[in-house]
Amino acid sequence: MNYPSQLIEDAVSEISRLPGIGKKTALRLALHLLKREESQTRSLSEALVNMRTKTTYCVKCHNIADDQLCNICSNPRRDQTIICVVVDTRDVLAIESTNQYKGLYHVLGGIISPLEGIGPADLNIESLVARVENQDTDEPVKEVILALSPTMEGDTTAFYLQKKLKPSGVKMSTIARGVPIGGDLEYADEITLGRSIVSRVAYD
Amino acid sequence: MNYPSQLIEDAVSEISRLPGIGKKTALRLALHLLKREESQTRSLSEALVNMRTKTTYCVKCHNIADDQLCNICSNPRRDQTIICVVVDTRDVLAIESTNQYKGLYHVLGGIISPLEGIGPADLNIESLVARVENQDTDEPVKEVILALSPTMEGDTTAFYLQKKLKPSGVKMSTIARGVPIGGDLEYADEITLGRSIVSRVAYD
The missing domain is CATH 3.40.1360.10 (Dna Topoisomerase Vi A Subunit; Chain: A, domain 2)
Incomplete structure (x- = not known):
């Protein structure tokens, strides 16, 4: 495709490296940012870099963290x-x-x-x-x-x-395994349904 | 939701301001970037800011442009x-x-x-x-x-x-209006089909 602008082509190519985002969606997002205030793009890109460079792992539970804990x-x-x-x-x-x-x-x-x-x-x-x-x-x-x-x-x-x-x-x-809440019995797979009978819960 | 990190919460909230991207997708994208090289996040965010701040409009056709034309x-x-x-x-x-x-x-x-x-x-x-x-x-x-x-x-x-x-x-x-290529006549709406009969094209 002939992009009218190299800068847009670069942005689209970077955005479409994200999972589940193809060239078309990337272009839609790029054009959306072009229509909005410059500040929105700036705060988006700052938030991404801050998240990537400043987060660390919790020393206790290994979850993502801003600090030691x-x-x-x-x-x-x-x-x-x-x-x-x-x-x-x-x-x-x-x-x-x-x-x-x-x-x-x-x-x-x-x-x-x-x-x-x-x-x-x-x-x-x-x-x-x-x-x-x-x-x-x-x-x-x-x-x-x-x-x-x-x-x-x-x-x-x-x-x-x-x-x-x-x-x-x-x-x-x-955690309990069984038929999902709101799910129809008819559509539950046999293994889940079988397990939910074996692990049945007695009424108090 | 209690995010383990304020920086992730900020990034998710900025990403989910984009059209068609909800909190869940935004979180998925944020966690994806966290797993990748820092350079990917940096080049994404630079490409976005460059696109937003350096593009202009073509003086001739008003399309988005890097330069005057x-x-x-x-x-x-x-x-x-x-x-x-x-x-x-x-x-x-x-x-x-x-x-x-x-x-x-x-x-x-x-x-x-x-x-x-x-x-x-x-x-x-x-x-x-x-x-x-x-x-x-x-x-x-x-x-x-x-x-x-x-x-x-x-x-x-x-x-x-x-x-x-x-x-x-x-x-x-x-541009020509009519039945889309590969489309089934049965599924074309009446207005399109009607117009495609009125604007029929003679064989050479």
């Missing part, structure tokens, strides 16, 4: 006695958006996958064991919730973590 | 005797991507719309008339193609332009 670990109103183990920041945000969890997190940074050559040593597992075992605080960790995807890799990782944390005697649990 | 107007291999009138840069790029047109353009910058209070004086119409009338060049304009949308506003604008350019005696045409 992330906003969750440094929040005194969070329940310090419970840790939810997730794969990455996206999972933290997904759980945070439910407003159902007030404890802390531990971000593994990946999942055990022999096929991709990712073993336990590549993940933040040692620091999780240390958090659970070295407890000289007023509020020791009482429970570890595993919030991993119900896939082969997720189950393998969960199994490994259970074995590693068992000696500490901490209570362990996993 | 856009890449199309300054290209000596383009046919200088034919001008295609479009609403905005997006239309120029759409036509360029067909590789079927080798002439110049004229970008109106909008379309006559009494409902939105946009009249002929708000558009780049005087400069189009001047391009067609003041012809002291070796290659005078011989034809003006109107490539406007087949809507009420497009037809009104086309009608106005025909009236304004008639005294110059320039040949005028409009």
Whole structure:
């Protein structure tokens, strides 16, 4: 395509490197920015560079953070006695958006996958064991919730973590698997439906 | 939602100001940039600011340009005797991507719309008339193609332009309207189909 301007071509090519954004969408976004105030483009590009260059990882839970500790670990109103183990920041945000969890997190940074050559040593597992075992605080960790995807890799990782944390005697649990709320039984796959019968919950 | 980092929250909020990008997509893009080299974020943000601050409008056709003249107007291999009138840069790029047109353009910058209070004086119409009338060049304009949308506003604008350019005696045409190539007759709307019968093309 003959772009009327090299600068637009450059911008479109950079925008379309983002996942899920093709040339057409990139062009639409570029033309949108051209129509708006210069300040919008400036604050967008500053926010991106600041995020990329100034964020770091929380020394406690390995989540993305502005400082040594992330906003969750440094929040005194969070329940310090419970840790939810997730794969990455996206999972933290997904759980945070439910407003159902007030404890802390531990971000593994990946999942055990022999096929991709990712073993336990590549993940933040040692620091999780240390958090659970070295407890000289007023509020020791009482429970570890595993919030991993119900896939082969997720189950393998969960199994490994259970074995590693068992000696500490901490209570362990996993998020419930079953038919999604609002989902029609008819459309649930057999494995999920089968598992939801096996793991049925008794009425109180 | 409780973001673990203020910097990410700022970036997500800036990205989600773009059209068609919600909070979830913005977060996905932000986390993607975090995983990549710092240089990618820097070149993206530089390309955006450069595009926004350094582009200008072509003095001849009002298209977006890096210099006084856009890449199309300054290209000596383009046919200088034919001008295609479009609403905005997006239309120029759409036509360029067909590789079927080798002439110049004229970008109106909008379309006559009494409902939105946009009249002929708000558009780049005087400069189009001047391009067609003041012809002291070796290659005078011989034809003006109107490539406007087949809507009420497009037809009104086309009608106005025909009236304004008639005294110059320039040949005028409009892009063909009809059943889209590859489209099934069954699915064409009645107005398009009706018009394609009225404007039928005789075989040579």
